[in-house]
Amino acid sequence: MSALDIFFQQIINGLTLGIIYAMIALGYTMVYGIAQLINFAHGEIFMVGAYLGLTIYLAIQGFAFGPAGLVILVPLIFIFTMLGCSALGALVEQTAYRPLHNAPRLAPLITAIGVSFLLQNAVMLLYGPQDKYFPNLIPIHRFSFGAVTFTNLQMIIAAAALILMGLLNLVIMHTRTGKAMRALAEDRQAAYLMGIPVNRVITQTFVIGSAMAGAGGLMFGMYYNTINFHDGYLAGLKAFTAAVLGGIGNIPGALIGGILIGVLEGLGAGYLSSEWKNVFAFFILILILLFRPQGLLGTRVVKKL
């Protein structure tokens, strides 16, 4: 492969990865922008999404859908995974964060670490500590342009992400709840004065963010074919970096940040060494925190996707 081929190949791989990071980063950024809270257990919701997707697949694969059935099967798995993760996100918010509403800023962070351990260990006990095989939900086709290849799965992941982000944009820009979320992000007291039930809107934010992370987890499983109960930790940290890079609280920023981190990681793995790929994200995080803590786009949640 020529250097240029490697470049394009890694851009494609990095984009796929970046889309998955973006799916997680959206939840970090929404929860921060709207609830002023960093939900460090968010990466675990993503990991649970991967396991939940696998479980749902194993439960319904026996119904012999056939090739045409895949068109129904895959969206169904997405929907149920997202619903499950939403419920989990709401539960985490209500049990771990809600009681700490008026506590010092550090308290919810510590709770988040506890929730992370709890979810990791629960998954480990249920599914075992070893890597779990995630079968191909769809037959994989490769498309080649010279030495550069991509798969139908990568296109499906991109399309699913596009649809979900489009829906998210619709909810945030055009629904009553979305308006309330943006109002809350701007001025919580004023939102209260308008009669907006702030606690409920915060729960809704967790619900939506967790659904996106769950879908991201499912994409991750489909893409790598192996999942592990540890996966949420690294992916969560990278997605958090993506959110900070884009400007924490800023929704389009999370998307751009996720894709940038994914592409940089892809290029780093391609040119340097894949063992170092995890270091890039954290190197970037340190650089942003030092030189541009407000992120690339600034910290605002209300801009359009």
Place this chain on the structure above:
Amino acid sequence: MLKVTGLHSGYGKIEILKGVKLEVPAGKIVTLIGSNGAGKTTLLMTLSGIVASKKGSVQFEGYSIERLAPDAIVRLGITQVPEGRRVFAHLTVEENLDLGAYTRTPGKELAHDKEEFLDLFPALRERLRHLAGNLSGGEQQMLAMARALMARPKLLLLDEPSLGLAPKMVDLVFDLIQQINERGITLLLVEQNALRALELAHYAYVLESGRIQLEGSGSELLASPTVIEAYLGG
């Protein structure tokens, strides 16, 4: 309509209101004046449920509301136009209005109200799709008032609506306050512009250091030597 007795509240350990007693009869304009830092904003925020009350009672149409959450208070019929307007700057004028009606079910009646308030505040009609943050100070005040009215409050709390506005805008704001009251909405008005506010008031209170120092009809307070000296520039 609103009856406040022995109300204490503040921030953390700092007590700002030290036993406030005040009444707002239905259909009236009641004005509250007092120097900077007297606790006027704290009182309105306590009534709205944003600042927690520590002692005392707030009765609204017979309900005790001093423990209710802010959204429940709006649902009961008390809405506030906060000091500094606090419109949602990055949302459009129309979105701000829609949020004002958050507690109501969308429908014909709501759409009708929106039209009615846009007639009352015609400057907003031309700017429905503009971001609220791009409006002038006066227009933002109009928006803050229209937004609060969208909730169809029985009692409207207004915190320094004329603050920082050009003289012509001040006239307009006081004119609108009168019009809102004529529509049957009861008003509790906090103002720095004591002269204008007292002229408008059916009844008025003076708050100092967290306590009511003086009360009477608008004209009584306008004639009071204490008020003339402290709030009307001697």
